[in-house]
């Protein structure tokens with residue numbers, strides 16, 4: 001079978017991570033890239049890791065003509081423009097078999113809806129990349145617990161957290177570019193994985209019906225003048241003027257449409273998690289059974305004392321968003337696999353070869369965007385938002401959070 005040719009749009013952080021994931025998949029090659037920056041470096045990584053001859057193209061149209069599928073790995077604010085160009089290329093005859101888009105599908109429900117509509121217009125299969133649903137730990141607990149669930153009943157409570165000390169690029173911190181703060185950036189992961197974990201095994205990913213969302217958004221570290229100044233110097237974003245939340249937590253309630261049972265997914269996300277590095281923490285509780293996964297618990301630890309610390313080159317080779325280069329360090333040896341990137345690419349390629357959507361398609365990404373934006377709405381109102389209320393669904397269609405509008409100072413505590 002000929003290799004499946006993937007093209008990347010974007011050559012930054014996630015593109016490089018996904019390239020590492022591709023090195024672990026057969027029959028796929030990185031055939032090309034289009035981005036504003038970082039393309040030569042990505043092409044070199046592709047060469048070094050033997051995942052293909054990554055040709056650098058100077059337009060999306062040219063890239064689309066030469067690959068089997070494209071993956072949108074560019075910033076959130078560029079989604080609509082990029083997707084419009086992909087659809088134009090497809091209509092002009094580019095032989096695409098599918099389009100991949102990283103999370104979040106849109107910065108608002110309207111943007112996510114536009115992505116769904118554009119993909120439908122091009123009549124192309126889609127894959128929405130929500131990696132945590134592909135984590136081997138999440139899938140393994142489901143397999144282990146399937147027989148227990150059959151006899152005891154489905155899981156009733158899921159708790160999901162993704163936390164680190166803050167993003168690597170200025171645009172993530174700018175709520176008008178990114179679509180909000182940590183809730184828009186990482187809340188989408190935690191809400192999606194909570195929904196998935198609660199879904200009775202074998203049922204479709206949107207089987208459980210969202211009933212309500214109740215959330216809080218706060219600015220706990222990066223609004224404090226001393227850290228605000230650091231942020232301005234490092235990232236060029238002024239949180240005294242346009243702040244975004246660095247902490248968000250909340251609860252989504254779902255209803256099982258067959259039994260009427262209510263189940264809940266709690267989510268917690270922060271950019272103020274000053275521990276070793278990125279932590280993904282998920283647990284689930286059913287009647288008489290449970291699971292827990294913590295990505296900071298690795299079988300491998302290394303210790304680097306003060307005297308030896310000068311020799312450390314790059315702490316991020318041990319762990320994503322690592323904040324320390326000495327002491328007792330957690331090391332994850334295969335983060336691309338641990339976080340689900342390997343399996344999400346393999347799934348998209350397998351499905352696109354068969355002419356169908358990935359396990360998670362853009363329509364699913366739109367539903368996750370709705371939940372995420374309902375969480376902003378709830379935090380703004382200080383009230384639970386009911387998703388089974390048609391008026392709420394209508395309001396969400398045109399909703400942009402105050403934080404995303406650059407008016408975060410009206411709802412967040414800024415001295």
Ligand SMILES: NC(=O)c1ccc[n+]([C@@H]2O[C@H](COP(=O)([O-])OP(=O)(O)OC[C@H]3O[C@@H](n4cnc5c(N)ncnc54)[C@H](O)[C@@H]3O)[C@@H](O)[C@H]2O)c1
Pocket residue numbers: 009010011012013014015034035036037038039072073074075076078082102103104129131169185
């Ligand atoms: N699933 C995950 O765990 C995960 C992790 C990180 C990022 N992401 C998502 O991936 C996307 C990219 O994030 P990142 O961290 O790689 O960002 P980044 O800033 O590190 O890299 C962005 C890349 O896109 C390019 N770019 C910018 N504007 C462009 C445009 N208009 N057209 C084409 N290329 C353009 C940049 O030059 C750069 O190469 C975001 O949507 C983010 O939410 C997902």
